Amino acid sequence: xxxxxxxxxxxxxxxxxxxxxxYSFESxxxxxxxxxxxxxxxxxxxxxxxxxxxxxxxxxxxxPDYFEVVxxxxxxxxxxxxxxxxxxxxxQQPDIPSITPLYNGANYQEREIYDLFGISFVSHxxxxxxxxxxxxxxxxxxxxxxxxx
Amino acid sequence: xxxxxxxxxxxxxxxxxxxxxxxxSSSTQPIAEPSGWLDEEINRNILVTTVDKLLNWGRKTxxxxxTSFTACCTxxxxxxxxxxxxxxxxxxxxxxxxxxHSDLIVTAGTLTWKMAPQIKRVYDQMxxxxxVIAMGACGISGGIxxxxxxxxxxxxxxxxxxxxxxxxxxxxxxxxxxxEKLRKKIEQSSISNKS
Numbered sequence: 001x002x003x004x005x006x007x008x009x010x011x012x013x014x015x016x017x018x019x020x021x022x023y024s025f026e027s028x029x030x031x032x033x034x035x036x037x038x039x040x041x042x043x044x045x046x047x048x049x050x051x052x053x054x055x056x057x058x059x060x061x062x063x064p065d066y067f068e069v070v071x072x073x074x075x076x077x078x079x080x081x082x083x084x085x086x087x088x089x090x091x092q093q094p095d096i097p098s099i100t101p102l103y104n105g106a107n108y109q110e111r112e113i114y115d116l117f118g119i120s121f122v123s124h125x126x127x128x129x130x131x132x133x134x135x136x137x138x139x140x141x142x143x144x145x146x147x148x149x
Numbered sequence: 150x151x152x153x154x155x156x157x158x159x160x161x162x163x164x165x166x167x168x169x170x171x172x173x174s175s176s177t178q179p180i181a182e183p184s185g186w187l188d189e190e191i192n193r194n195i196l197v198t199t200v201d202k203l204l205n206w207g208r209k210t211x212x213x214x215x216t217s218f219t220a221c222c223t224x225x226x227x228x229x230x231x232x233x234x235x236x237x238x239x240x241x242x243x244x245x246x247x248x249x250h251s252d253l254i255v256t257a258g259t260l261t262w263k264m265a266p267q268i269k270r271v272y273d274q275m276x277x278x279x280x281v282i283a284m285g286a287c288g289i290s291g292g293i294x295x296x297x298x299x300x301x302x303x304x305x306x307x308x309x310x311x312x313x314x315x316x317x318x319x320x321x322x323x324x325x326x327x328x329e330k331l332r333k334k335i336e337q338s339s340i341s342n343k344s
Contacts, residue, residue, distance in 0.1 A: 131263065131299070132263065132299065133262070133263060140298045140299070145298075
């Protein structure tokens, strides 16, 4: 079984690089905002003893007040995992920095989220729709998208 | 001493002599080769039919299928085509990956609008005559995804469907019944009018 990283280890690794006000813990997940996302990912990917070298999945949730993008990381070397959530309160034009330059596996999944939720990933190398076609109206997985329209 | 042999039955000998002389005089020419037996052989070995019947027989007994395996009905189709249900009985065991070799497209699965242009292109590349079987609820009407933003509500939006097979998915028996229906349809077609 994969072990969830404890808060102490995460705090210990992050405190030199990221202000403690920039992230918080909810249940077993780390929650942050779009400004600190790339920095946190860089630290967690390279910090000794953590080394989250494998990005398993990226997905998104549409809450009434914000969009949330969820990253699930694993370390194959140390056999532990971490869930990272990024909240984007701007529901009109949501944008979040892309982590594709760090984790190449995020490429298509960020495109999928862009396609179905309409969240822009800034500095993504090729941000185009992946399931639907160019010119499709709207983003079907948003809660305000009409069903059967 | 001279021995003289008396004829014992002179009438019988005379009768025999007459029979032989008659036969000889009536048999101066060889009997002509009888040609009637040839007609009989021809009647036994040559069938007379119509062009329509011959063509339809050829078409319905070697329906080669284009693989259009877009979703889960595929597995019922695979089951139908392998040993247990064995559509080789109908000359259909050859599944083609090239539309140029195919007569029939079985739409085994849900079709999305993103995939639809490719399916239409494959159908357009198939040589005439060609037939379409819409297999399963999604093939008929989009099934449970009929209201979805991304699913084609029935293959008949893009292809002319010949036979509809309901089911989610249809069992192999249902697919065989549909194939049987298509064979009957082909039997009734004519070169002057496809359907």
